[in-house]
Amino acid sequence: MTISFPNDFGCRWSVLVRDIDTGEELLSHTPDRVLSTASIGKVFLLHRLLREVDEGTRSLDEVVARRPSEKIGGSGIWQLLQQPTLSLYDLGALIGAVSDNFATNTLARVVGLDAVTEHTRALGYKRSRLNDIIRWPIPPGMAPRLSEGNASELVDFVARVQRGDDLSAASADVLRGWFGAGMDLSMVGSVFDLDGPDHNTFDNGVWFWNKTGTVSTVRADIGVVMSPTRRIAFAVLAQWDRGEDARGPVLETMAEIGLLIGDALGWVDPRPKRRELHASAPLAAPVAAPSLERIRAAAADARLRDARYLVIDAASGEELLARKPDEPTPTASVMKTVTGTAALHVLGPEHRIPTRVLTGREPGEIVLVGGGDVTLSRVPSGQPTFYPHPAHLDELAAAVRERIGEVTRVVLDDRLFAGAEWHASWDVEGRSPEGYIPFISALQVDGDRDDPVLDDSPRTDDPVARVAKHFSALLGGPEVRRARADEEFPGEELARVESAPVEQLVREILRSSDNALSEALGKLVAIARGGDASFASVHRELTAVAAELGLDVATANIVDGSGLSDENRVTPRTIAALLRRGHRGDGAAGLMAERLMRTGSTMAANRFVGANRVVGDAVAAKTGFINSVHSLAGVVRTVGGRELVFAVFGCDLERPVEPATRQAVDDFVTRLHLDGDALR
Incomplete structure (x- = not known):
């Protein structure tokens, strides 16, 4: 049968189905593509545990206590149980059967994430790994993906587990038993009509064990399906865009792959209507030969x-x-x-750009400090702007009034990008009338657009003056001045607002091609790496980051x-x-x-x-x-x-x-x- 892989909602696939004994590839679709795999990486934690058992440094009878800091919602049942201690065997069983997050975090503490990483590399896997314990929300600087991998390596892994290549016979049998208790049969295994709690044996003509991974943008399934005469390893990974939902077409496709594996095993579909439909499915229409x-x-x-x-x-x-x-x-x-890419690499996907208000030197004086967030908006909170999910000036003003009451003077500190707001090679008509780029000041609102909703809208010669006008009005009209080059403001922070996360800002520069936001991110990358906001520093640091990422930037x-x-x-x-x-x-x-x-x-x-x-x-x-x-x-x-x-x-x-x-x-x-x- 022919498998069509849907790409709606930005869906990406990494798929491989291979006969364990002959090496024949039954299905392959971008098998080397690395995707987020949700809980799949837990297999390497379990494998490392059993390797230590084989080496005599660990016993599955060892009892460990959970810690409150390791509790996490989502998959699992230990969070619902009163029992505070379990054996290592029981932790493995919970992870294999229900992908228990609480058990995973406890076992990761016992075994050690570094040991799991080293073990995975020693097995020869460079692209597939467990990155972290389960955390939510994910703190800044931590791995954004629990695990990642590709179908090529994961098929190799499950085939080795089935053959028992890297563990003792007893440990390999334990690991297959944990996976054979897997309760999630919603993906490739959905077609076989197996009993979820009890399928670690031949049932309905097949023996099936697997490990799945599930988050809002991922469905992943790896495992082995066997008949009495043939063993087939599979890895089917699908990931789609955040904010979208591709579960329907993804799960349908995974079921089709299950049917393909069943056909290869000579399995007879027990559902007569589906069997008849599958047998009568028309062949794909011929297409013109590529030229x-x-x-x-x-x-x-x-x-x-x-x-x-x-x-x-x-x-x-x-x-x-x-x-x-x-x-x-x-x-x-x-x-x-x-x-x-540089912003995601250096700043991190969860980083947010702050705009802060500090106390000034005198009573009633405050300092508005620009952090480079050009998406900050003068539009009242809740109303649309050009940028999605911006911070708002009115939120800052409300917080300041609540803290200190009357404001007598506002000092505007826009010095973060001072002296580097405009490149000489840019066309000045880009500011006005064409309106596709402003001065890149560290303190501005709505990318300095005259109309905060339109993409191309005239910009001013002084973005900070626009901020002064609107912020002062929100505070009742206090005096406003700019910070001098040599001034210091060590005052208490009264309020702050923050931009959307960098990963959303990067999505925006790819969506709207916004020049102001792109330039601000480039400057923030340069500053984060120890440079300044000058274009010379942007040149030097962006080039250096590209080189660090393995790109040839010699010319x-x-x-x-x-x-x-x-x-x-x-x-x-x-x-x-x-x-x-x-x-x-x-x-x-x-x-x-x-x-x-x-x-x-x-x-x-x-x-x-x-x-x-x-x-x-x-x-x-x-x-x-x-x-x-x-x-x-x-x-x-x-x-x-x-x-x-x-x-x-x-x-x-x-x-x-x-x-x-x-x-x-x-x-x-x-x-x-x-x-x-x-x-x-």
């Missing part, structure tokens, strides 16, 4: 001007199609993929954080390498890539129109435009399900590019979708 010539024609389109591009296989990294891939090129807003010239400057230069190869890392789920790059806009839903309505609508939701990418380039970089899924990373720059350093160049870029990527399976 390399059509791709080459689109790549040679004269409207692309001095085209620079690179297309690589997302799974293998193999270069498939290229023109000037190592030519340093103006990036336009594709630069925001670099800035967003790069990163001038700003937004890509607005025509002086920016980055090669298509560097951008493609970043996006491939993101596609594979590597750290901050993976978090950035999860937030790329997708055709058919979140990408700008003027992209992939007309005949190019055929791509559906197959493209996730970042767009870019300045006078010298129309750029697009991301991942495209081919008709055959292959995934290609691309970085395309329709470039002209002599004369401005036109909308026809943008159309040619979209045409080229559409052709990758339709004919990309011909690239070898």
Whole structure:
């Protein structure tokens, strides 16, 4: 049977189904892609425990007491029991059967997360791991994913568990027994109609053991299905965008994979209606053979001007199609993929940008300290602004009035970005009338827009003055002045508001391509790394972060954080390498890539129109435009399900590019979708 993997709601898959004894791959779909796996990583904790039992340093009869700090809601039943102590065997059984979070945290304390990490690496797994204990909410600086992994490594792991390769026969049997008691049969195992509490044996023609992982954006299932004559290992991982819900199509697809495994085992479906429907399912309609010539024609389109591009296989990294891939090129807003990744890496996805109010030197004097949050809004709380989920000035004012009553003077401290508010290469018309970038002051509201709801709206020559006007009005009209360069304000903090988390801010710069927010994030990255807010520091620190992430930036010239400057230069190869890392789920790059806009839903309505609508939701990418380039970089899924990373720059350093160049870029990527399976 043919499995179609839905991509609605930004859903990504990593899937592998393999015969344990012959090595035959029955199904494979981006098996090397790294995704969040929720509770799947607990398997490495259990495996490490049993290795210590085999080494004689641990006994499963050892009794341990739980601690209140280890209690966590979600999956599990120990939180509901009065019994405060359990044996290590019982902890393992609870984790295997119901993925018990309380038991997991207690066992992780006993075994040690570092020991689990070292053990997982010693098994040979570089991409799959348990990152942390279960915490909620997740504190700043802690791993945003409980665990992560890919289907290739996890299939290898469950196959080794079934064969008993790395443990004694007794310990391997214990581990399989814990997994065989697994109560969650909602995914791949849903088709076999097994008895949840008792299926650690042949039942209904199969023997099934598994471990699942579930959070609001993840469904993951790994395990083994056996008939009396055949053993099949599987790992099916699905992750989708935060705020979306893909459970329905994901669980349907997982059930289809269960049916595929059943077919391979010669299993007879006990449900007659489903069996009849499955047997009579029509074959997929034939599609036109992919054409390399059509791709080459689109790549040679004269409207692309001095085209620079690179297309690589997302799974293998193999270069498939290229023109000037190592030519340093103006990036336009594709630069925001670099800035967003750097912000996630350096600041952390949960970091929030503060705006604070301190006591001044005199009674009634307060100091409003800008922390670089350009999304701070003058709009009353609860009313819409351009930025989603901003902090509000009126919240600060209300908190100040509650603390000290009358305010006689407001000192505005915007010095965090002082002297670096504007780059000389930016077009001044961008402030007004075109309104696509303001001065990048550390203290401003609504990106200094005249209209706080519109994207492109005229900006002023003094963003701080706009803050002064609105904040003073909220406080009854006290005197207002700017902080002097040498002043210090060690006063008590009276109030603070904070921006949305960095992960949401990165989503916003990828969604709206907001230049002010991108520049602010770039400056905050530079400051967090010990630099200042100058463009020289932004250049130095963003380049250094990119190098630390393994990107080749030897010829790069990163001038700003937004890509607005025509002086920016980055090669298509560097951008493609970043996006491939993101596609594979590597750290901050993976978090950035999860937030790329997708055709058919979140990408700008003027992209992939007309005949190019055929791509559906197959493209996730970042767009870019300045006078010298129309750029697009991301991942495209081919008709055959292959995934290609691309970085395309329709470039002209002599004369401005036109909308026809943008159309040619979209045409080229559409052709990758339709004919990309011909690239070898």
